[in-house]
Amino acid sequence: MGFNAAVQALEAHQVDGVIAGMSITDERKQTFDFSDSYYDSGVVMGVRDDQTMVKEYADLKGKKVAVKTGTEGYTFAQSIASKYGFTIVPFDESSQMYDDVKTGNSIACFDDFPVLSYGQKMKSGVKVVTKMEKGGSYGFAVSKGQNKELLEKFNTGLANIKANGEYKRIIDNYTATQGQAPQSRLEIIKDALPSLFKGLGNTLIYTIASLFFAFILGLIFGFMKVSQNKWLRGIATVFVDLFRGIPLIVLAFFIYFGIPQAFGFTMPLFLAAILTLSLNAGAYVTEIIRGGIQSIDRGQMEAARSLGLPYRKAMIKIIIPQAIRIMIPSFINQLVITLKDTSILSAIGLVELTQSGKIVIARTFTSFDIWLVVAIIYLVVITILTKISGRLERKVHHG
Amino acid sequence: MGKIRVEGLQKSFGSNHVLKGIDIEVKEGEVVCVIGPSGSGKSTFLRCINRLDDITAGKVIIDDQDINNSKTDINKVRENIGMVFQHFNLFPHFSVLKNIMFAPMELGKQTEEQARKTALKLLDQVGLSDKADAFPNKLSGGQKQRVAIARALAMNPDIMLFDEPTSALDPEMVGEVLGVMNDLAREGMTMMIVTHEMGFAREVADRVIFMDGGYIVEEGPPEDVFGSPKNERTISFLEKVL
Numbered sequence: 282m283g284f285n286a287a288v289q290a291l292e293a294h295q296v297d298g299v300i301a302g303m304s305i306t307d308e309r310k311q312t313f314d315f316s317d318s319y320y321d322s323g324v325v326m327g328v329r330d331d332q333t334m335v336k337e338y339a340d341l342k343g344k345k346v347a348v349k350t351g352t353e354g355y356t357f358a359q360s361i362a363s364k365y366g367f368t369i370v371p372f373d374e375s376s377q378m379y380d381d382v383k384t385g386n387s388i389a390c391f392d393d394f395p396v397l398s399y400g401q402k403m404k405s406g407v408k409v410v411t412k413m414e415k416g417g418s419y420g421f422a423v424s425k426g427q428n429k430e431l432l433e434k435f436n437t438g439l440a441n442i443k444a445n446g447e448y449k450r451i452i453d454n455y456t457a458t459q460g461q462a463p464q465s466r467l468e469i470i471k472d473a474l475p476s477l478f479k480g481l482g483n484t485l486i487y488t489i490a491s492l493f494f495a496f497i498l499g500l501i502f503g504f505m506k507v508s509q510n511k512w513l514r515g516i517a518t519v520f521v522d523l524f525r526g527i528p529l530i531v532l533a534f535f536i537y538f539g540i541p542q543a544f545g546f547t548m549p550l551f552l553a554a555i556l557t558l559s560l561n562a563g564a565y566v567t568e569i570i571r572g573g574i575q576s577i578d579r580g581q582m583e584a585a586r587s588l589g590l591p592y593r594k595a596m597i598k599i600i601i602p603q604a605i606r607i608m609i610p611s612f613i614n615q616l617v618i619t620l621k622d623t624s625i626l627s628a629i630g631l632v633e634l635t636q637s638g639k640i641v642i643a644r645t646f647t648s649f650d651i652w653l654v655v656a657i658i659y660l661v662v663i664t665i666l667t668k669i670s671g672r673l674e675r676k677v678h679h680g
Numbered sequence: 681m682g683k684i685r686v687e688g689l690q691k692s693f694g695s696n697h698v699l700k701g702i703d704i705e706v707k708e709g710e711v712v713c714v715i716g717p718s719g720s721g722k723s724t725f726l727r728c729i730n731r732l733d734d735i736t737a738g739k740v741i742i743d744d745q746d747i748n749n750s751k752t753d754i755n756k757v758r759e760n761i762g763m764v765f766q767h768f769n770l771f772p773h774f775s776v777l778k779n780i781m782f783a784p785m786e787l788g789k790q791t792e793e794q795a796r797k798t799a800l801k802l803l804d805q806v807g808l809s810d811k812a813d814a815f816p817n818k819l820s821g822g823q824k825q826r827v828a829i830a831r832a833l834a835m836n837p838d839i840m841l842f843d844e845p846t847s848a849l850d851p852e853m854v855g856e857v858l859g860v861m862n863d864l865a866r867e868g869m870t871m872m873i874v875t876h877e878m879g880f881a882r883e884v885a886d887r888v889i890f891m892d893g894g895y896i897v898e899e900g901p902p903e904d905v906f907g908s909p910k911n912e913r914t915i916s917f918l919e920k921v922l
Contacts, residue, residue, distance in 0.1 A: 583732055584769035584828075588783035588835055589759035598786060602773050 282630030283373035285351035289534075290630065293542035294424055295550075298431060302393050304353045304417025314428065315420035316435045320395065320452070323416025324357045327397045327407040328389045329382055335389055336410055341367040347378040347387035353417055354391035373628075375400065376642045379407045399455040405646035466650050473641040473651060480637025481658055487551075487633060488620045491558035495619070498559060499566025506571040517567060524564035529625045533557045537629045554626045562619045569611040573604035606677055613670040617663050634658060683708045683839060683870050684729060688738035691724055698724045700894035702738070708838075709868045713881035713902075716891035717917055722874045725891065726843050729872065730761045742839070759787065762832030766844040768824040770816040776803070776827050777812040780834045789835065802830035806860050822853030826860055833864075840864065842873040878921055882906050890914045 282290065288303070290296045292312060302322065305315045328335045335341065343366060348355040350371045358369055370387050372378045375396055381387045383406045390397075394413045401408050421435050442448040464472070498520075505517035524532070537553035577600050585595035627636035638655040642648055682705035691699040698721045706712055714722045727733040729740055731747050731754050740747050747757050771779050780799035784790040790798060803809050806826040816824060825845055832840060842861065846854045858880050865871055865884050875881055881888055881902060888905040890898040890913075898911045906922075909915045 578767075578769070580765055580767055580769035581771065584763075584765060584771070585783075586755075587730055587732060587758055587761070587763035588832070589755045589787055590783060591755050594786060598782070599771055606773075 282628065282636075284349060285373060286538075286628060286630060288351055289538045291422060291424060293538040294427075294545065294547055295537060295541055297428060298421055298423045298435075300421045302352075302396065302419050303422050305420040306417060309422070312425055313422040314425050314432060315422055316432050317439060318418030318420055319439050320419040321416070322353075322393045322395060322419055323413035324354045324391050325394045325397055325409045325413050326389050326391055326411040327379070327382065327400075328410050329385070330406050330408055332388075332408075338365045338411075341365050341389060343367070344388040345370050345386065347372055347381045347390040349373065349375060349378055349392065353393060357414060357416075358391045374639060374643060376405075376639070376646055376648065379405050379646060380648050382407050395452075395456050400646060402455075403644070403646055464645075466647065469641075469645050469647050470650055470654055473638075473645070473654070476637050476641060477634060477654065477658060480632055480634040481662065483631070484620065484623045484633040485662070487554055487558065487623050487626070487631070488616070491555050491562055491623075492616060492619055494555065494559035495562035495566045495615075498563030499570050502563070502567040503570025503574070506567060507574050521564045521567050524560045525568075527561075529557065529561050529622055530628055532561060533626055533629050550629065550631060553629060554623075554631045557626065558619060558622060561622070562615060565615055565618070566612075569608050569615065570604075572611070573608035574600055576607050577603050609670075609674045609677060613667060613674070616666060616670065620663060620666070621659065682706055682741075683710070683743065684872070685741040686729070686738070687741070689725070689728060689735055689740065690737040691721070691728055691733060692736045698894055699728070699736075702896055704889070704896065704899075706870060706872065708870055711865045711869075711871045711884055711886045712873070712889060713885035713887075714872065714874045714889045714891060715876070715878065715881060715917075716889075716897075720891045721894045722891050723843050726841050726872060726874050729841060730758050730763060732763075759789075759835050760838050762829075762835060762837035762840045764825070764828050764832055764840065764842045764845045766847050768816075768821075768828045768848075770824055770828055770831070772816050774815075775812070776808070776814050776816065776819070779816070779827060780831045783831070784834050787835075795834070798834055799830070802833055803827075805833075805863070806830050807856070820853060821849045822856045825849065825853075825857045829857075829860055829864075839870045839872070842871065842875070844874050844876065846875070846877055876921070878906070878918075890917065892917070 284301050287296070287299045287301050291299045303309070304322065305318060309315070326338070338361060346358055346367045347370050348358045350373060355369070355371070362369055370381060372381065375392055378390045378392065379400060382390050390407065393416070394409070397407065397409050421432070423431055442451075502517040502520050505513040506521075508514060533553065536557050537548060537550070541548045581599055581603065582595055585599045586592070590598075623631070623633045624635035627633060627639060630636070632640070634655060638651050642651050645651070684706040686702055686704045689699055689702040690697070702725060714725065716722050724733055728735050729742075731740070735748055742757055742761065745752050745757060747754060771782065774782060777796070777799050780802060781792070781795040784798065785792055785795045800809065800812065803812055806829060808823060808826055808830070811819060811823060811827070816827070819827065845861070846857050849857065854877065858877060861871070861873070861880075862884055873881070873885075885902050887899060888902045889896055890905060890909075890911070892913050898905060898909060898914045905914065906918065909918055
C-alpha cells in the first residue's frame, strides 16, 4: 500500500508495524513508538534526467512540483512553497511522482534521498540535483505502548547487522551511484509475469467470493424491495441507497481503517476487501433482481394466482424463471464491473493485479510496459468471461 | 342459494371511486354478460370476485364463503374460479401442454399422467390438439386465448370469469374463442363475462348487466336489455355500439 495508507493502517491497528522510511518526529511520537534510527535521511529534489534548467529551489517559481502524501518531502515542499512560488501536486507512490516529472507535468519532485537515489540507479528517469536537506532519521514504528517486545527485537537485529557489515552492504546496494547492468524491457516483463499472474489469481478469487456474497445480499434485499410490506421495502431501499451512494474507495477506507480504529480491533485485509466489494456489488445486484422481477408483466402473477397458486409458488415457478433471463446480461455486466473494481482495493494494500503492477513499477520504473501488460491481462480475462457468460445466456434462452 | 353473491361492493383506488355499490346474485349454471362503456368498472368488478383486487367495502360470497374474510383460504377459493384475461397471460417459458398441466400438478390435484390426459382432452375440446408442444409465442391470438381457457378449465372450476376475452384479438379470430365459450355455456358452466361483443351477449347470456359510473344501471334478460332498454344511459350506450 502507499505510505499514507500504511500510516493509517498502523493508526487503525490493522498492522503491527510500519517500516517505510518513516522519519522519527515529535508529532509522530505522540501516536507511535519508534525503534532506534536505522538510517539518517533527508529530502532531496529530483528532476528529469535531461533537465538542465532546474538546479535549485529558486528555479521552481510558477512551476508544479510532485510530492508523496504524508512524507517528509511533502512537509518540506509545503514549508518552502510560498517562498519559492510553486504549486504542490500530491501522489501516493514514488513511481507515480517520477512519472509525473518524466511526462513534464511537474518540473521536479521532493523525496527522501535513498529513495530517489535508488531510483536514479534503476533508471527511473529522475536524477538528484540538490544536497540532502537536514532531515529526519528513519525508524521502525509500532502502535504506542503496545509492542515493546517487537521493538526490542528490531533494535537487537539492527545492532547485529550494523556490527557484521550487512548493514553497509545493503546501504551501498541502494545508494551507490554505480549499479549492475540494467535489464532489458522484455526481461523486466518476463520477471514481472509470475507476480502479475499471482495478483490476477487474487483478483479472480476476490471477484468470485464477493459476487457470491453480493448475490446472497441481492436476493435478500431484492425480494424485500418487491415485497408488499413497506418496512421491508424501506430497509432494502436504505441498503441500496447507502452502498450505491458511497464511492468504493471511501467504503474500503471506512471499513478497513475507520471501523477498526473506532472500535479498537483488527480487521483482516481479506475480510475488509470482500466486505467492501460484496456490499457495493450487493446494492447493484439488489437493483438487478428488483428490476428483473418488476419487468415481468403483472398479468403473469395474476394468471398464476387466479389458478390458486400461493404467492411464493407463483414467484418461484412463474416469475423468477422469466426474470432470470432478463437479469443475465446485467449480471454479466456486474461481473465485469466487480472484477475491475477489485483494483480499487489496491489502495488498502490488497495485492491483486493492479497492486502487483504497482509493486513491480515501484522497483523497475517501467510504467508503460507494465501498465500495458496489466491492461492486456484485464482485457483478456474479461473478454473470456464475457464470452463464456454469453454462451451461458444463449443456452438459458433456448431451454 | 346463489353461487356468487355480491352485496354493497365498493372499490376505490386511492381517491378514484371505481365501484360505488354493487349488489348481484348469480345462480349456478347462469351465464351473465357485463356490458358498459370503458371506465365503468366492469373489469374491476370481475377482479373483485376472485379477489385479484381487494374490495374497499361490501361482501363477495362464493358458495357461502365470504372471500374477504381473513379465515378464508383465498387460494382454495380461486381453485374453483377459472379466469381468462384480455391479454391471455400464458406462461411464455412453458409449452402449451405445460401451461395447462402446470396448476393441477403444482397444487397436487393430479399426477403428471392425469394432468397430461386432462390437458390433451381440453386441447381437443378447444381444437388445438396439434399445438400441444408449441410455445405460446408461436400461436395466434385466438389460439392463445383458447389455450388460456383450457388452462383455466384444467383446475375443473365451477365458475369461469372472462375479462374482455376477445378485445385484444384480430376480428377474424373472435369467432373461434366465442365458439369455445358458447360450448362451455351450453355445458352448464357458471360464467361471468365482461364483453363488448353484443351479438354474443344477446345469444348466449341468461342475463345482461349494464354498468356505468360504478353502478349497475340496468339488468335483465338479453331480449329486454337489448330489445327495450329502459334507462336512458343504456339506450344511449346501445345506440353507439349496435
